Amino acid sequence: MHMKKLFQDKVLIISGGLGDIGKAICREFAAQGAAIAIGDLQSPDEAEVFLNELKQDHQVKSHYAQVDISDAQAVTGWLEQVEHHLGVASLVISNAARVTQANLHGLSPEAWSHELRVNLDGAFYLTQQATKRMLEKNLSGHVIFIGSWAAEAVHPNLPAYCVSKAGLRMLCKCMALELAPHRILVNEVAPGYVNAGLSAEIWAKNPGLIEKxxxxxxxxxxxxxxxVAKQVAHLCHPSNEHITGSTLLMDxxxxxxAL
Ligand SMILES: NC(=O)c1ccc[n+]([C@@H]2O[C@H](COP(=O)([O-])OP(=O)(O)OC[C@H]3O[C@@H](n4cnc5c(N)ncnc54)[C@H](O)[C@@H]3O)[C@@H](O)[C@H]2O)c1
Structure with a gap:
């Protein structure tokens, strides 16, 4: 007899799911039986290899949409497609983010606003709309924001990024309080240095830097x-009925x- 997998019959939706951490989260949950809905900026052709991997390795259903998370209407369209193909997601992972490196005076108003639109507004659009659908179907579940230790620790040349992650932290708490009576738990995973994304690119180009x-x-x-993905799954474990509004700082x- 087969043991039921932890997230069997559940649908996970994730923004930025084709990024390094995003893919790891998809793999972790697919291994536990979840159907996976990914939204990212890349074309469907570029997503195909990864969707095939999920199917071959874990035999789960998946869906890909090319979506700019900072466009509220595009997010609505994405969620409609996901509901049609996989059903309403009860595991919602807000993960997409961009990073602009510039000091305070080098940061243009457009770059500032673009970063906040993707990292903060986009996180709001996805989680607001996805949890509305959960409420309509009376589904309990989990929302996880991928934050950063940069929400509190000032990083030189990343003002917009730090501010966006600090905003995310309070959004997480506001949402957690409002949704707790509906058994939707809302938490943040805040990683420190991860060998992923922009950090990985910089370390790969500069020998010796990662050791430093x-x-x-x-x-x-x-x-x-x-x-990181393991800790996201940990917070979404069915045994978690009490952790909400928390930041899991993993740095x-x-x-x-003290410096
Ligand atoms: N890499 C690190 O060291 C580190 C540390 C702490 C936190 N984080 C956080 O982890 C998360 C994932 O980062 P990563 O390291 O995997 O980076 P990544 O660049 O590999 O992944 C980010 C993904 O988001 C997508 N994306 C960007 N803008 C988008 C938009 N407007 N709409 C839809 N998708 C968009 C990108 O295409 C990319 O696939 C981010 O929230 C990041 O802030 C990363």
Missing amino acids: AAAQVPVGKIMTAAD GGLSLQ
């Missing part, structure tokens, strides 16, 4: 995207240090 970064982390190593102790 690892040496700054009290636990002595840089985490992988898969490490290896980085932010504990």
Whole structure:
């Protein structure tokens, strides 16, 4: 007899699901039986290889939509498609983000606003609309925001990014309070240094830099995207009926240090 998988019969929806951490989250939940709905900026052709991987390795259904998360109407269209193809998602992962490196005076108004539109407004559009659909179907479930330790620790040359992640933290709490009576739990996973995305690109181009970064982390190593995904699944575990409005800070102790 087959054991029922942890997220069997559930649908997970994720923004930025073709990024490094996004893919790791999709793999983690697909391995536990969830159907996977991904929205990202890339074309459907570019997404195909990854969707095939999910199907082959985990035999789960999946759906891809090319969507700009900062466009509220596009998000509505995406959610309609997902509902039609897979059903209403009860695991909602807000993960898409962009990073502009510029100091305060080097940051144009357009770049500032673009970053907040994607990282914060986009997170709001997805989670607001997805949880509305959950309420309509009387579905309990989980919302996870992928935040960052940068919500609190100032990072030089990333003002818009830090502000967007700080905003996300309060959005998480507001949403958690309002949705708790409906058994929708809302939490944030806040990673420190991950060998993923822009950080991975920078480390790959500069020999020796990743070792230097690892040496700054009290636990002595840089985490992988898969490490982050495990903690997302941990918060979404069916046994979690009480953790809501929390930030799971996973930075290896980085932010504990006085400089
Ligand atoms: N990599 C790190 O060190 C690190 C550390 C802490 C937090 N994070 C957070 O983890 C999350 C994932 O980051 P990552 O490292 O996997 O980066 P990534 O660049 O690999 O992934 C981000 C994904 O978001 C997508 N995206 C960007 N703008 C979008 C838009 N407007 N609409 C839809 N999709 C869009 C990108 O196409 C990309 O696939 C982000 O929220 C990031 O802030 C990353």
